[in-house]
Amino acid sequence: MLIIEKQNISEWLDGLTKKMPVFAPVRREINGAEESVFGEFKPETKIDFDYLPTVRSIKEFFLPEKENIFVFDKRKNKIAESPAPKKFALFGLNGRDIEALAQLDEIMAKPDQDFFYFQKRSAATIIGLLRESEKTVSGCDLILSKINQGQYEIIVLTEKGRKLVKNKLFKNEPAIITSGGSKSDEIMPQLSELLKDPELLADSVKWSWRQDYAIWEELGNLCLGCGICTYICPLCYCFSSEDSVGLDNNQCIRARQWDACTLPRFAQISGGCNFHKTIKERYYNWYYHKFVRAYEEYGKSQCVACGRCQKYCPAKIDIEKYLIRIVENYKKSRQ
C-alpha cells in the first residue's frame, strides 16, 4: 500500500511549492470567529486536516468573483486577451468539495467548454484529503485517504497525480487500517441521505410550488435576498458581464462576475420587465435550479450538502429542514 505519514505532508507540500503555488485549508480568524479557508501554503502553515466547510468554496479558483473576458485598447485598436493562468496545486479538498468540483466540470463543459474555467482547470493539480468516514470519489488527480491517526493511503487518479508521488516521502509498505471514523462529523446528514434520490427531490420541489405554496410564502418572508448562499455555494455559477472604461477612455474592459439569482434584478430586462419580481420567486428559482432543472439536465441535484449555505445564511434558514419538509409533504400527498 502506498502511504504517506501525516507528519511528512507539510514537507512534501513544501517541496511542491518550489514548482507551483500550493493552496491548502488553513484556520483563520474572520470577523472574530475562527474559520477554515483555502490559503496559500507556506512552510510555517498549519494545515486544517479535518476542515468542515471552508467559508468560501474552491470554485473561485476556477470561476473567480470577477475576471476579465478581454481588454480592448482603443488607441491600438486591438483586443488583448488575458494571459494564460499559471500552474497551481489545490491541496486538501474533502469528499464533498471534490464531488462539487467534478459536477462543476460537467456543467462548465456543456454545451460548449467554458474557456476561462477550463484554462484554469487544466493549470490546476487537485489533491483530495479524505477523512476515515469518507468514500473515495473521482474528480481529482490524487487522493490522500486517512487510514489511521498517523497515515494516509495514496490513491493516484491521473497522470498529474502520478508525477506527484515520485517522491521519497511516499512509501510502499503495509499499514494498519483503523476502520471508519465516527459519523459525528457529518454535515447535513439527512440532506446527504435525500440527495441519494435526486428524482424524488426534483418531483417534490416542483410539486411544492403549486401544491405546498405555504412553504414558499414562509421562505419568501424569511429570505433576505442577499445572495450569500449563492456566493459560497460550490455549485452556484451564475454570472453576468459588465463593461468598464478607464478614466482616459482608452481601454475598455469586459469582465464577468458572479451574480445571484436571488438578487432583485437578476431576471429583469431592459425596459423594466422583471420575470422574477418577488423574493419568493427568486428564492424558489434557486431551489428549482439546484433540484429540478439540474436533475433534468444532469440527472443529479446540484448540491453536495457541504453545509455552507445553511451555516452562513444571515436569516438562519434551515435549508435541510425545509427540504425534508417539502419531501415529506410530497410523499404524504402521494399516499
Added chain:
Amino acid sequence: MENIYLPRRAKITKIERQSPDVKLFRFQKIGGPANYGASKFAKNKNGLIFNPGQFILAGIWGYGEAPFGLLSSPYKNSYLEISVRNTGGNVTHALHRLQKGDEITFRGPYGVGFPLDFLKSKDLVMVAGGYGIPPIAGLIEYIIKNRKNFGRIYLIYGAKTPQDLLLKSKINEWQKQIKVILTVDNPDAEWKGAVGMVSELVKNIEIDANNACAAMCGPGPMMTALEKILRPLGISDRRIFVSLERKMQCGIGKCQHCATGNKYVCADGPIFYFDQIDKNWD
C-alpha cells in the same frame, strides 16, 4: 479551445429610424480575430447565415452587450440587421447615439430558430406585436425566397399606434407575396386598418387548420392573439411557435439569467413550441 466570449467586430453601414424610439441598424463584419477575418458571414448547414428566429448579442466597447433578433434576409451574407428600441438602458441608449460607419461588436447567431423543415409546405399564420417583429421578419424573408415551398401565409402585425408599426418599407415588399393584416390599439384619423387584436380578424384568414402552423412574437398581450385568433383557427399548441424574450448575458446556456423553468431561452430557444413553455415554471 476557443474563447467563446470574444465578440467579433462590425461596422454600421445603415441606420434607419423606424418609430419615435426604434432604429434599424445594418452592419457588416470587419477584421476581427484572425479566424474571423472574412468579411462575409459564414453559412450554416441550411445555406443561411442564420436560422430565422436566432439572435445575436450586439455590443459597444465600454457599454456591454444585449440580445437582438435578426430581421434581415438570412440569404444576404454581407450584412445583418437588427432593430433597437431605446429603452434608456446602457446598450440600447448607446446604440441610438451611433452614426453610420461606427463600430459595434456582436456574438452569435445563437439559439434555435424556427423549425424551417417542419413549416415547409404548410399554411402559416404569423402574429407579431410591437417590437416583436424582428424574428418574424427574418422568417418572412426566408419564406419569400422559398415562396413556392409554402402554403398560404399570413402576417398579423399589431402595435399601439400607427407610428409604432416598424419595418414599413419591408412590409410593403412583403405584401406582394404574403397577406399582411395590420392592426393598432389607438388609431389616428388616417388609419384604415384593423383596431386591436380582435377575434374578427379570424374572418380574414383562410387556412387549412389540419396543415397549418403559427409563429408568434411580442409582449404579453400576444396571449390575447392566441386566445382570440390562433386557437379559434384550430391550430394546436404544439404547432404554435413562440419567440421568448429574457435577460441574456452569455447567450450560450451558462449564465442562468434567461432560464425559464427547465429551459434556457438562449440555447433551447428563443423559439419554443407553445406547449413546451406554457406550463413551465418561470
